Amino acid sequence: MASLHVLANPARFRRFSQRVLPALSVVTALALAVGLWLALIESPPDYQQGETVRIMFIHVPSAWLSMMGYGLLAALGASLLVWRHPLAALMARGAAPVGAVFAAVCLLTGSLWGRPMWGTYWVWDARLTSMLLLFFLYLGHIALSRAYDDSERGDRAAAILALVGVINLPVIKFSVDWWNTLHQPASVMKLGGPSIDPSILTPLLVMAVALLLLFIVLVMLRTETEIDRRRLEAAEMAL
Amino acid sequence: MTGFSALLARDLRLVWRRPGDVMVVLAFFVVATVLFPLGIGPETNLLARIAAGILWCAALFAALLSLERLFAADYEDGALDLLLLAPWPLELAALAKCLAHWIVTGLPLALLAPLMGLLFGLSGEALWAVAATLLVGTPALSLIGGLAAALTLGARRGGALLALLALPLCVPTLIFGAGAVEAVAIGEGFLTHLAILGALALLSLATLPWAIAAALRQAGE
Amino acid sequence: MVNHTPFIVGAYIVALVGFGGLVIASLLARRRIKRELSARGLSGERGRR
Numbered sequence: 001m002a003s004l005h006v007l008a009n010p011a012r013f014r015r016f017s018q019r020v021l022p023a024l025s026v027v028t029a030l031a032l033a034v035g036l037w038l039a040l041i042e043s044p045p046d047y048q049q050g051e052t053v054r055i056m057f058i059h060v061p062s063a064w065l066s067m068m069g070y071g072l073l074a075a076l077g078a079s080l081l082v083w084r085h086p087l088a089a090l091m092a093r094g095a096a097p098v099g100a101v102f103a104a105v106c107l108l109t110g111s112l113w114g115r116p117m118w119g120t121y122w123v124w125d126a127r128l129t130s131m132l133l134l135f136f137l138y139l140g141h142i143a144l145s146r147a148y149d150d151s152e153r154g155d156r157a158a159a160i161l162a163l164v165g166v167i168n169l170p171v172i173k174f175s176v177d178w179w180n181t182l183h184q185p186a187s188v189m190k191l192g193g194p195s196i197d198p199s200i201l202t203p204l205l206v207m208a209v210a211l212l213l214l215f216i217v218l219v220m221l222r223t224e225t226e227i228d229r230r231r232l233e234a235a236e237m238a239l
Numbered sequence: 240m241t242g243f244s245a246l247l248a249r250d251l252r253l254v255w256r257r258p259g260d261v262m263v264v265l266a267f268f269v270v271a272t273v274l275f276p277l278g279i280g281p282e283t284n285l286l287a288r289i290a291a292g293i294l295w296c297a298a299l300f301a302a303l304l305s306l307e308r309l310f311a312a313d314y315e316d317g318a319l320d321l322l323l324l325a326p327w328p329l330e331l332a333a334l335a336k337c338l339a340h341w342i343v344t345g346l347p348l349a350l351l352a353p354l355m356g357l358l359f360g361l362s363g364e365a366l367w368a369v370a371a372t373l374l375v376g377t378p379a380l381s382l383i384g385g386l387a388a389a390l391t392l393g394a395r396r397g398g399a400l401l402a403l404l405a406l407p408l409c410v411p412t413l414i415f416g417a418g419a420v421e422a423v424a425i426g427e428g429f430l431t432h433l434a435i436l437g438a439l440a441l442l443s444l445a446t447l448p449w450a451i452a453a454a455l456r457q458a459g460e
Numbered sequence: 461m462v463n464h465t466p467f468i469v470g471a472y473i474v475a476l477v478g479f480g481g482l483v484i485a486s487l488l489a490r491r492r493i494k495r496e497l498s499a500r501g502l503s504g505e506r507g508r509r
Contacts, residue, residue, distance in 0.1 A: 051464045054471075055467065059471070104478060105475055105478040108474045109475065133410060139403065140404045144390060144391070144404065147391065153458070153460075160450055160453050161390060163450070164386060164408070171442070176414070179414045179418065214479060221483075222486050222489075224490060225493055228490070232496055235497075
């Protein structure tokens, strides 16, 4: 735990990030390349869904990562409110748009997966609808943190929101599941992913790891920028 | 506890002096509800099926309308700073304000909505479901809205931001509230929905006053 | 049987534009802020305040 407290210092994080980021970016690019090759070329079409299973290789990891991202926002929020870690606010500011983009990609790829399967670009199934609400929660966090001239006020408000939101997420998921089963006849297949066949497990996991690395790279990059941006603000206020 | 009752009494008295504020919210509810048949068409079967959702959504928007001012007046004239310094817990003050909001917004809406339900061809048990679910569900809306109001005190575009923050969090209440009337329509009772709404209200009560107090504190700094 | 290829291609383009766009936007923002910092004579390298 001590090392986490050490990293809570923005200046230290910045030095750490500048050392690590270039190498990490290269690793990420390689992982993505391998993942894409496996996803597009190497793996056979799923016997149930044909080629469209390839969309799952992006859709499913994006869902996982956007949910993880909101958990990160909540953890950072707690870190800010309870321990007053200065880095937590800056990292939350940098990470929120990343999680939002992953949620958006999840929604769009889900829509494109659904069209050839079900004939429409949107289906109000439980998982897509929950993801849509998660996307709105992200938008709220992003907007709130930037709604004040005093950045710290925005950071703390967004932190409270993230904590309330993370408690609410299971409640939202539960109620959307309920809502969905109420309104759908039992004969309709769940829009959720295919049953996990081993041949698609490998590309899925590789893409998941690659996209996780991408997530980390983006958060580190954007946190560096937020650190600099805060220093700029401090300098401007000192004038 | 005197602080709680004093704050509650003060807020209710303020509303009593200016009943127009409450009337406007209820009038909005009526107008918004009436818009839907105008937009969708007068077919009675269709209207009866979508009535619950419309009534609940309109109630949600109406409740949101009055939230922006929940803490703003106190924030502007310094009363909030006094609250922050007061000897009683800020959480109780937050609860008192949300309760006042519910008494002047949620409660009247729960009574008014069944009347609007008649316009949609609902009858008997469905109307009871509308009233009961709004009665049990709107406290959670007042608490969630209170949190959104506290978080956006003094923010740019506060009103729209408040809605953006509050509405996703209100979705569970909306689903079970509107779902209750559907359950009645297919012959099941709405007691399960009511119980879940009650649980949501208790969950809000157990968590949100602390979040609202935290938000008020950093608004006052 | 509907031709699935445009949807698969579309999905990967969405990912490319979404993630790639975010990467580019983040890099551009970082460069802009760094430039502004050094314009004020505050080097981006010294971490101490």
